[in-house]
Structures are given as structure tokens and as C-alpha cells.
Amino acid sequence: MMNMKKKIYLLAGLFLLAVSASFAQNGKFDVRFLVKTIDCTTGKAVINVQVKASNTQGMFLMGDANYRFDYDPRIINNPVILTQENFSSQAPASDVRYGIQNLNGSSFGPTIGTVSLNTTYGGSGTGAASVGINWITVSTIQFDIVNTQLIQNNCFAIVWHTDTIFPNSGRTRAVFLISIAMATSTWTPM
Template structure:
């Protein structure tokens, strides 16, 4: 009798946990906002969306990692924090201030590590649907205008390839109705 009871409880817990699960596929992209060789500035938007209607999610922590060529552009700085940030214009108290902690700079490769932190306040995380959402606007100094061709410069996302470690990822915020607790699970692009 106890064995059947534990099996039934285990089955119920599994069904409840999977009914609240989020699928966890997402896409990220860059959108070049401006390239101004006169002022020596290049500005990009970092955007995110769910990969399909059945993979929408509640944004938890996020780490967007990408490489750039410091012989062309360098000195990445956050200009604006459009979404998922307590700083204006987002002004969303559920999230902390975005930062570039963990970014690196070398002679031939720089890596940006853009970080979003979810406070887990239990008031609900922001929903990410299938439309592109700008998370952050980042500005670079243009070092060599001769290497910018057709208003293009190379920036490459870290993926799950071993050479790209650590890769881009984010957590999804998962709420437990019975305990009002927030947990998070790491997801990759």
C-alpha cells in the first residue's frame, strides 16, 4: 500500500511540475542602430525572443556572450537598458542593473559578457514572447574605419560549441503555486 502511495505521489509531482514547465528555446540577435565614422561610434541593440509560440518564457537571469575584433571596434559600454533592468528606461524593479562583468579584451579578440539579473521577488518575471525585444543598447568605439566594410563589422555569438565556452544562456523564472517560491533553470540558445 505504501509503495502505491509513493508511486502515486511521485506521478502527481511529475505531472504538476511538467504542466508548469517552460520549453526553453530562445533566439538572440544584434541590430545595428548606428555606425558613425565621424564620431568614431558604433551602436548595436541586443535583442531576444522565444524561438516559437510553445517556448515563450519568463525572463530570469541572462548572460549574452559575443566576440568582436578589437582591431576594428573596442571599449563596449552600455548606453541604455531597454528591458529587464531596474535602470531607466526599463525601470523594472524585478531586475537588477545590467552590467558587462566578465567581459574580456585581447589583442585579436574581445568578448562581451552582458548580464541581466532577476531579483526573484515573487511578483512575476517579464514574459518573453515570439517578437524581438531589445534588452540593451551597447556602444563601441570605432578603432579602424578602414576595416569597416559596408557598415559591417564582425560580432559573433557564443553558442554551445566547445570553442565558445562559456556560451550564451539565460534562466527562466519558474513559479511554484503551492509555495509561492521562484526557482530558475539555465537554458541555452
């Protein structure tokens, strides 16, 4: 026969399991780039990194996020974050639940550069920012244009990392902080 203390732990564990299940998120998302400006006179290209839920059933609370994408450093280079629109404690977002965004983990090679845009959630799972079905700008990133001859029709290639390109883009759910991987713009628990 169980003693009273073990019964309390068992009931508490079952309660937490039930509460955790009630907060589960489908978490399907889409990401995109939106070219803001390409100015060959100043030698700057500016893009917005945006995210949204794939559908109403996939709406989620944003936890930590890592947006990884490749670019051609022979065309554009030297990525910097111009503004942190959402999911950041820095203005204009000014959301104290999140840390300052950074590009830690970004790399540069002779033919491939990789941007690793990172957001960090510091909350307890309650009060995290909700991501719905409308596009939300995460941040605005600026590149130096290093070769205007290679920009054709105001276009340059930027390629998202998926589950076939390691390390891939990913998010965590704010409620449980469970690690998630990006695969063709959808979340699947690891």
C-alpha cells in the same frame, strides 16, 4: 505504516512536483544584433541586443541571462551599455524584478574581445517578464570605432557564443531558475 507527518510530507512533495511540472517552459529562443548607428565622424558604433521566443510554443518567462559575443578589438572596442531597455531595474526599463545590467566577465585580447552582457532576475518566479515571438531589445551597447579603415560597407563582425564556444550564452527560466545553455539559438536543459 507511515505516520501522519510522513504522509503530509509525501503529499506536499507530490503537490509541489505537480505544480512544478505545470509551469514547465519549452524556452526556445533567438538572439540577434541590430545595428543602430555607425558614425565614423564621432567614432561610435551602436548596436541593440535583442531576444525573442523562436515560436509560440517556445514563449518563456525571462530569468537570469548572459549574452556572450565576440568582436574584433582592432576595429571596435570599449563596449559600454548605453541603455537598458528591458530586464533591468535601471531606466528606461525600470523593472524592479531585475537587477541593473552589467558587462562583468567581458574580456579583451589583441585579436578577440568578448562582451558578456548580464541580466539578473530577483523575483520568486511569479511575475517575471514574458518573452513572446516579437523581438525585444535587451539593451543598447556602444563601441568606440578604433579603425575606420577596417569597417567595410558599414559592417563589422560580431559572433554569438554558442555551445561550441565556451563560455556560451545562456538563460535561466524564471519559474525554476534551472540553468540553460544556448545552442544555435535554442535552449536545451543542461
